[in-house]
Amino acid sequence: MLHWVYWVVVVVVAGVATFKARGAQVTYDGRSLIIDGHRKILFSGSIHYPRSTPQMWASLIAKAKEGGVDVIQTYVFWNRHEPQPGQYDFNGRYDLAKFIKEIQAQGLYACLRIGPFIESEWSYGGLPFWLHDVHGIVYRTDNEPFKFYMQNFTTKIVNLMKSEGLYASQGGPIILSQIENEYQNIEAAFNEKGPSYVRWAAKMAVELQTGVPWVMCKQSDAPDPVINTCNGMRCGQTFTGPNSPNKPSMWTENWTSFYEVFGGETYLRSAEDIAFHVALFIARNGSYVNYYMYHGGTNFGRASSAYIKTSYYDQAPLDEYGLIRQPKWGHLKELHAAITLCSTPLLNGVQSNISLGQLQEAYVFQEEMGGCVAFLVNNDEGNNSTVLFQNVSIELLPKSISILPDCKNVIFNTAKVCSSVEIKFTVKFICHTRDFILKIIVEVKGFTRKEKKKMGNSLEP
Numbered sequence: 001m002l003h004w005v006y007w008v009v010v011v012v013v014a015g016v017a018t019f020k021a022r023g024a025q026v027t028y029d030g031r032s033l034i035i036d037g038h039r040k041i042l043f044s045g046s047i048h049y050p051r052s053t054p055q056m057w058a059s060l061i062a063k064a065k066e067g068g069v070d071v072i073q074t075y076v077f078w079n080r081h082e083p084q085p086g087q088y089d090f091n092g093r094y095d096l097a098k099f100i101k102e103i104q105a106q107g108l109y110a111c112l113r114i115g116p117f118i119e120s121e122w123s124y125g126g127l128p129f130w131l132h133d134v135h136g137i138v139y140r141t142d143n144e145p146f147k148f149y150m151q152n153f154t155t156k157i158v159n160l161m162k163s164e165g166l167y168a169s170q171g172g173p174i175i176l177s178q179i180e181n182e183y184q185n186i187e188a189a190f191n192e193k194g195p196s197y198v199r200w201a202a203k204m205a206v207e208l209q210t211g212v213p214w215v216m217c218k219q220s221d222a223p224d225p226v227i228n229t230c231n232g233m234r235c236g237q238t239f240t241g242p243n244s245p246n247k248p249s250m251w252t253e254n255w256t257s258f259y260e261v262f263g264g265e266t267y268l269r270s271a272e273d274i275a276f277h278v279a280l281f282i283a284r285n286g287s288y289v290n291y292y293m294y295h296g297g298t299n300f301g302r303a304s305s306a307y308i309k310t311s312y313y314d315q316a317p318l319d320e321y322g323l324i325r326q327p328k329w330g331h332l333k334e335l336h337a338a339i340t341l342c343s344t345p346l347l348n349g350v351q352s353n354i355s356l357g358q359l360q361e362a363y364v365f366q367e368e369m370g371g372c373v374a375f376l377v378n379n380d381e382g383n384n385s386t387v388l389f390q391n392v393s394i395e396l397l398p399k400s401i402s403i404l405p406d407c408k409n410v411i412f413n414t415a416k417v418c419s420s421v422e423i424k425f426t427v428k429f430i431c432h433t434r435d436f437i438l439k440i441i442v443e444v445k446g447f448t449r450k451e452k453k454k455m456g457n458s459l460e461p
């Protein structure tokens with residue numbers, strides 16, 4: 001009984017929660033980021049400010065927020081901001097501070113991936129062309145000229161953000177920053193200078209005193225206190241985890257699709273497949289998932305790297321023009337709502353996994369106070385599977401994860417896209433939650449003290 005009332009309260013609270021970060025302290029533990037003393041499960045979406053126009057920013061961010069996104073993640077584009085050494089450009093599509101302020105105005109958080117090498121299918125990976133004329137420079141290694149310019153630009157950006165009061169520690173929306181980018185892919189090529197560069201980059205970043213944590217993606221040896229995070233399509237299966245029990249499990253790039261090259265096939269990744277892997281990551285202790293991209297946008301002019309199409313990640317939840325792409329946008333919105341509903345037991349419960357069959361398993365988060373959440377996974381790609389979970393028989397669709405916010409009732413299944421393109425989202429959401437909400441009403445009603453007494457009386461001989 002208490003249990004059901006509790007869920008009703010969670011629904012209401014989740015509905016009115018806002019993401020204001022007034023002078024918030026951002027830390028972390030082995031479970032999640034901690035903002036103002038509260039652990040958080042966060043959904044994040046990548047939107048790159050130079051890949052749309054300032055006129056589009058407000059509406060893109062609003063649609064991301066409506067889709068259940070809590071954080072907007074962006075790279076910083078060095079070669080646009082410093083076209084000549086010491087000459088800076090932060091105007092128009094390059095107005096980073098304005099973009100971050102728009103995120104703040106809509107009550108969302110921001111993750112700033114400074115790099116400053118960013119890859120991002122961007123010309124020269126974001127490095128300015130003039131850099132290669134610097135005498136004795138070797139990129140992205142323990143090389144004094146490179147480190148000088150890297151530190152110079154990183155400091156410029158951090159100081160700019162600080163001067164505008166944009167870090168969460170100052171009351172701004174930025175809760176995370178990234179230094180370098182997928183460096184481990186090339187680290188070995190630099191022999192012993194690779195690891196020493198990683199240590200230098202982490203130390204340099206941390207000494208900038210942003211007041212919020214730093215991450216390094218795909219960098220399993222990220223030095224403390226920098227958090228190593230996962231990039232990929234299936235981080236629930238591939239991520240070996242943070243490199244310290246005191247760091248949370250975070251996914252900085254979950255590819256919603258893939259970039260395309262001229263002459264290449266259009267890459268399609270289904271809403272069901274994305275939802276499956278996000279749910280699995282959360283079930284396996286993940287607490288931060290970023291969609292790369294949530295809105296890809298346009299590679300204007302000669303911004304993109306060789307062969308990359310003008311249209312960037314058009315198959316994302318918001319298409320190139322910022323229009324909602326269904327069923328991806330709606331299906332992920334429902335997934336976010338289902339997981340948000342479970343966030344208290346997820347963040348405070350003890351996780352265990354139980355085998356339910358050869359290809360079926362359950363991940364259960366159990367709170368001392370009775371809260372319980374289950375993720376039932378069917379890894380069988382071809383067949384439905386009927387499993388017995390806590391004495392209840394439940395049918396699982398092929399290659400799917402069912403979410404049970406009370407360990408009894410399924411409110412979401414990753415393979416069940418409960419929508420058609422024409423139906424509006426509100427209707428679709430009801431279609432997933434209808435049974436659950438009805439149950440709440442029935443259960444709460446069935447257990448009121450008066451009725452209980454009545455029931456008790458009628459049962460008496």
Ligand SMILES: *[C@@H]1O[C@H](CO)[C@@H](O)[C@H](O)[C@H]1NC(C)=O
Binds near residue numbers: 085086152155156
């Ligand atoms: C960055 O380098 C420029 C010269 O290119 C210099 O004027 C500026 O002071 C340097 N800034 C930092 C923070 O080192």
Ligand SMILES: *[C@@H]1O[C@H](CO)[C@@H](O)[C@H](O)[C@H]1NC(C)=O
Binds near residue numbers: 284285350351
């Ligand atoms: C998740 O965290 C729990 C501790 O609450 C730990 O026992 C378990 O092994 C972790 N599971 C995975 C898949 O990392």
Ligand SMILES: *[C@@H]1O[C@H](CO)[C@@H](O)[C@H](O)[C@H]1NC(C)=O
Binds near residue numbers: 353354361
């Ligand atoms: C639980 O998860 C661990 C780690 O993935 C795995 O080694 C173990 O076999 C799982 N146990 C069951 C009962 O599925």
Ligand SMILES: *[C@@H]1O[C@H](CO)[C@@H](O)[C@H](O)[C@H]1NC(C)=O
Binds near residue numbers: 382383
């Ligand atoms: C699963 O389905 C395949 C056909 O898709 C069938 O060949 C196989 O026998 C089924 N397996 C089980 C365990 O029912």
Ligand SMILES: *[C@@H]1O[C@H](CO)[C@@H](O)[C@H](O)[C@H]1NC(C)=O
Binds near residue numbers: 382384395397398
């Ligand atoms: C799985 O079950 C659903 C509904 O119960 C049904 O529509 C579907 O055809 C089944 N799929 C397979 C592969 O048996």
Ligand SMILES: *[C@@H]1O[C@H](CO)[C@@H](O)[C@H](O)[C@H]1NC(C)=O
Binds near residue numbers: 390391
């Ligand atoms: C599960 O069902 C069995 C037999 O139907 C019963 O003996 C057992 O107590 C039940 N367990 C729970 C946890 O309800």
Ligand SMILES: CC(=O)N[C@H]1CO[C@H](CO)[C@@H](O)[C@@H]1O
Binds near residue numbers: 231232233238258
């Ligand atoms: C298209 C692509 O590069 N996919 C990669 C996504 O990430 C997984 C694991 O990190 C790789 O195995 C895939 O090749």
